[in-house]
Amino acid sequence: MSEPLIIKQQTDKWQRISPIAMLYFIVKIILGLLGNIVYLAPAVIFGYKEIIAHPHIWLPVATLVLILIFIGTFLSFYFFQYRLSNGHIEIRSGVFSKKHINLPFTRIQNVKLEQPLYYRPFNYTCMQLDTAGSNKQEAKVVALKLDFAEALKQEILSQHHRQNIYSEDGTDSNDTLETDSEKTNDSINTNETLLNTRSLTDLIIHGLTNNRIWIFLGGLAPFFDDMGNAIANFFKSFGIDIEQFFMFADKSWWQIGLFALTLTFMAMLLLSLFSVAGAILSYYNFTLTKLGDRYIRRSGLLTKHEVTMRLSRLQMIVQQQDWLDIILKRMNVKFEQSNAHGGNYQPGAANNKIIIPSVKAYESQRLIDDVYPENKVHSVIYQGISKRFLLRNIGYFLSPIYIVIAIFLLYHSNFSVLLGATIAYLFISLLIFCRWKRWGYAVDKQFIYIRKGMLGVDYYCFPIYKVQQTQFVQSWFLKRHRLSVIKFVLAAGSQKIPFIDQKIGYHLIDNALFQVESSKRSWM
Amino acid sequence: MDLPHDNFSNQALSAEQLPKINQLNQQPLAPIYPKVRLALTASIFSILLIIGVLILNQPIIPLPDNATPIIHNILLMIAILAVVILIYIYFADQKKSYALRELDLHFTSGLVFRKTVSQPILRIQHVELKRGPIDRKVGLAKLQVFSAGGALHTFEIPGLPVEDAESIRQFIISHKDANNG
Numbered sequence: 090m091s092e093p094l095i096i097k098q099q100t101d102k103w104q105r106i107s108p109i110a111m112l113y114f115i116v117k118i119i120l121g122l123l124g125n126i127v128y129l130a131p132a133v134i135f136g137y138k139e140i141i142a143h144p145h146i147w148l149p150v151a152t153l154v155l156i157l158i159f160i161g162t163f164l165s166f167y168f169f170q171y172r173l174s175n176g177h178i179e180i181r182s183g184v185f186s187k188k189h190i191n192l193p194f195t196r197i198q199n200v201k202l203e204q205p206l207y208y209r210p211f212n213y214t215c216m217q218l219d220t221a222g223s224n225k226q227e228a229k230v231v232a233l234k235l236d237f238a239e240a241l242k243q244e245i246l247s248q249h250h251r252q253n254i255y256s257e258d259g260t261d262s263n264d265t266l267e268t269d270s271e272k273t274n275d276s277i278n279t280n281e282t283l284l285n286t287r288s289l290t291d292l293i294i295h296g297l298t299n300n301r302i303w304i305f306l307g308g309l310a311p312f313f314d315d316m317g318n319a320i321a322n323f324f325k326s327f328g329i330d331i332e333q334f335f336m337f338a339d340k341s342w343w344q345i346g347l348f349a350l351t352l353t354f355m356a357m358l359l360l361s362l363f364s365v366a367g368a369i370l371s372y373y374n375f376t377l378t379k380l381g382d383r384y385i386r387r388s389g390l391l392t393k394h395e396v397t398m399r400l401s402r403l404q405m406i407v408q409q410q411d412w413l414d415i416i417l418k419r420m421n422v423k424f425e426q427s428n429a430h431g432g433n434y435q436p437g438a439a440n441n442k443i444i445i446p447s448v449k450a451y452e453s454q455r456l457i458d459d460v461y462p463e464n465k466v467h468s469v470i471y472q473g474i475s476k477r478f479l480l481r482n483i484g485y486f487l488s489p490i491y492i493v494i495a496i497f498l499l500y501h502s503n504f505s506v507l508l509g510a511t512i513a514y515l516f517i518s519l520l521i522f523c524r525w526k527r528w529g530y531a532v533d534k535q536f537i538y539i540r541k542g543m544l545g546v547d548y549y550c551f552p553i554y555k556v557q558q559t560q561f562v563q564s565w566f567l568k569r570h571r572l573s574v575i576k577f578v579l580a581a582g583s584q585k586i587p588f589i590d591q592k593i594g595y596h597l598i599d600n601a602l603f604q605v606e607s608s609k610r611s612w613m
Numbered sequence: 614m615d616l617p618h619d620n621f622s623n624q625a626l627s628a629e630q631l632p633k634i635n636q637l638n639q640q641p642l643a644p645i646y647p648k649v650r651l652a653l654t655a656s657i658f659s660i661l662l663i664i665g666v667l668i669l670n671q672p673i674i675p676l677p678d679n680a681t682p683i684i685h686n687i688l689l690m691i692a693i694l695a696v697v698i699l700i701y702i703y704f705a706d707q708k709k710s711y712a713l714r715e716l717d718l719h720f721t722s723g724l725v726f727r728k729t730v731s732q733p734i735l736r737i738q739h740v741e742l743k744r745g746p747i748d749r750k751v752g753l754a755k756l757q758v759f760s761a762g763g764a765l766h767t768f769e770i771p772g773l774p775v776e777d778a779e780s781i782r783q784f785i786i787s788h789k790d791a792n793n794g
Contacts, residue, residue: 427761557736557762561634561729568727578762598731599631605733606716609790612736612761 103170103181110232112207113215114165118158171230173241178218180228190228192218194245198402198427198613202238204393214238218245242397246383281385284459285445285452287375295372295421295447296365298413372446379459384424386443398443402426402613404555404581406457408466411545419447422456425581427613457550464536466550471529471540475572475588478528482521487514520544530586532597537577539584549584551577553604555612561598563591577601580612634731637712637719645751646772647706653747654702658695662688711770713781716790718758720770732768735790736760740782744775754778758785 164184171180178197180190199219208214216230216238233241287295373390382400387393407423414420424443445456457466491514498507524543531538532553539549558578567573573594574587586597665688669681676684705724712719721729743755754775758768773781 556733557760558733558766558768559634559731561731562723562726563728564726578760578766580761580763583762583766595633595635596631599633602634602717602731602733603631606735606790609735 103172105166105170106230106232107213107234108166109208109211109213110169111162111166113205113231114162115158116205116207118161118165169231178228178230178245180230192228197245200242200245200397202235202242202393202395204235204389204395206391208232209393212236216241246397246399281378281380283376283378284384285375285377285448285456287372287388287446287448289369289373291419291447292368292372292375293365294417294419296368297361298411298417298419298447299364299368368446375446377443377445377456384443384460386445396443398424398426400460401611403460404579404612405549405551405584406460406464406466407550408453408457408548409545410542410547414447415545417447419449420453421446422448422453424460427580461536461550461552464538464550465531465533466538466548469531469533469538471531471538472589474525474528474530474586475570475590476525477567477570477572478525478588479522481566481588483518487517487521528587530589532600537584537597537601539586551579551581551584553601554608554610555579556601556605557612559598559601561594567591632714634719634729637714637721637729639710639712639721642706642709642711642770642772643753643774643777646753647703649747649751649753650702650706650772651699654699655695658691658699661691662695665691706772709772711773713784718768718770718781718785720768730768732758732760733790734785734788736762737785737790740785742778742782756781 161184165182168184168187169180169182171178173179176194178190178192178194180188180192182188197218201217201219203215203217204213205215212235213232214235216233218228218230230238370390371394372388374393375388376386378385378387384398384400384403386396386398403424404427405425407425408420409423410420422445426442445452448456454467457464491510494510495507498504498510520543524541527540527542527546529540531540535552535554536550537553541547541549556577557580560576560578562574562576563572567588568591571591572588573591574585575589575594575598576583576585586594589597665684669676669684701724705722708724708727709720709722711721716735717731717733719729719731721727738759738761741757741759743757744753748754752775753771754773756770756773756778760766760768770778770781
């Protein structure tokens with residue numbers, strides 16, 4: 090390959106990044122200041138008159154702050170250096186507290202390119218390097234030419250494959266991995282295949298469906314007034330007149346109630362708009378492509394994000410469909426990777442997951458089949474969990490609470506509230522019933538499938554050999570009825586199957602442990 | 614994706630032939646461990662109660678009148694809680710056990726909710742021995758095993774005699790699987 094050589098010549102010694110990076114640092118500093126605005130705001134508000142009254146004092150101060158920002162920016166830029174040598178990337182940064190990161194390419198799990206709006210005219214990009222392993226070391230090269238970053242990314246990823254082949258050579262059990270990697274090496278120069286794109290309509294739908302709590306409240310809004318009345322009566326029956334608390338001036342309390350209602354509606358509308366805007370911001374121009382065994386997600390309106398994930402890094406596929414999604418016949422598909430990083434240092438990039446938002450059923454099928462061709466998420470028959478789940482949750486938890494409340498209310502002859510409590514009781518029981526109805530599992534030779542949800546349906550599917558740890562739990566109650574709760578811990582989180590026959594539970598765990606230990610396959 | 618072919622016998626096994634986690638060779642923890650935990654918990658609660666009693670009877674700062682019954686109630690609640698917790702610990706700690714197999718570790722615990730956690734050695738990322746001052750005094754150690762399952766799912770065996778903990782650690786580190794997965 091010729092690219093790595095070019096990179097080598099260019100970067101064997103320490104070097105600074107392009108001055109364009111100053112833009113990045115200035116934005117970072119300003120964002121940092123804005124983040125602290127909560128603390129600064131009172132000072133600014135109270136000092137405002139002061140500032141206007143004495144410009145000769147405050148103007149220099151403002152200038153000084155600006156100058157400090159610029160100096161800070163320049164120093165951050167000045168002290169940011171990186172070099173590439175022997176398959177390592179080293180980054181030195183920091184003005185006061187110095188940071189030196191030395192990262193072998195082979196330990197880099199993930200390469201993300203992130204292109205903020207202000208980099209786009211100059212064709213620069215940020216490169217974020219994620220490592221595997223328990224210590225959180227992340228590295229970011231703040232400004233690289235786009236084509237250089239692409240070439241570097243290729244080199245890092247291809248080094249990874251080579252290392253894989255050499256280190257795991259000789260052990261038979263790893264030959265699938267090797268063929269995978271070789272395939273990739275061959276296909277590194279071929280074109281990416283496009284798997285999915287999202288149109289603006291899809292994103293608007295996504296924004297709405299992922300804001301469902303507000304829409305749900307919106308549906309309840311017509312009853313707000315009645316509920317308010319009921320609550321007021323409830324307090325009145327104890328001798329508290331809630332109306333007098335709300336007797337502002339000469340307005341009656343229903344006027345204020347109406348006002349509050351309108352306000353709630355406005356807030357909900359606003360939040361929905363925000364949600365849609367958020368969806369568009371992060372998923373605009375969404376594309377999911379595939380290059381060899383790598384899945385690449387690109388999206389973003391202002392800051393373009395690119396997340397690359399190797400197939401072997403995938404831990405679990407999730408298909409989520411909430412009740413609004415069911416009505417609209419849409420679903421979110423997620424490819425989940427290891428979340429050992431905690432994954433919230435980069436909100437815009439939606440950490441390590443690849444989410445394909447609001448796709449249609451056939452698209453979901455196609456995506457999941459592309460990843461795991463042998464999966465049967467949609468065709469397998471799911472086994473339900475025991476009816477004792479209902480008995481435990483409704484019979485032993487919910488009902489006693491309800492009965493105590495009901496007796497209390499009957500004693501006070503408070504029938505309207507009793508009605509409310511009964512409706513709530515029935516509603517929660519219904520939810521528990523839905524939960525029970527949805528919860529199911531299935532197993533085949535390679536995968537464990539779990540279906541769950543309440544109003545919506547979520548499907549989880551993971552290869553059995555990716556399991557990190559298993560748990561088998563049995564309480565006295567469960568033991569008496571030969572039931573068990575089992576849990577599979579994966580690098581992407583844990584999955585529980587409750588209230589299944591203990592024989593099946595034991596078998597699922599024994600089988601999972603056996604598959605992990607006998608296959609000796611790496612989980613990443 | 615195809616499975617490695619030499620392990621394909623994997624699928625042919627019937628449920629009866631798999632190694633079973635309900636037939637583990639359970640090992641008890643160090644006999645001193647429940648006693649130490651009991652003593653430790655009891656002393657923490659005693660200190661709390663003693664502080665409460667001291668506050669009530671100290672002559673330095675006069676307490677407001679309505680504070681005394683509140684403190685009385687709090688102390689009573691602490692005492693009841695202490696008794697319940699001590700009884701629970703007494704019985705639960707005797708029920709803790711662990712098991713080693715060639716390829717995985719298991720830890721079983723719980724009084725009302727019996728839980729068996731199984732950790733394949735193949736998936737272990739690193740091992741730690743943790744010893745607090747009291748553990749050092751009585752020669753105990755806690756074995757912690759980390760996998761990619763995250764901090765919430767750290768596999769732990771408390772109350773091991775140091776030598777056992779040390780040899781389990783050595784067993785894991787030198788295990789052929791440990792450097793693979």
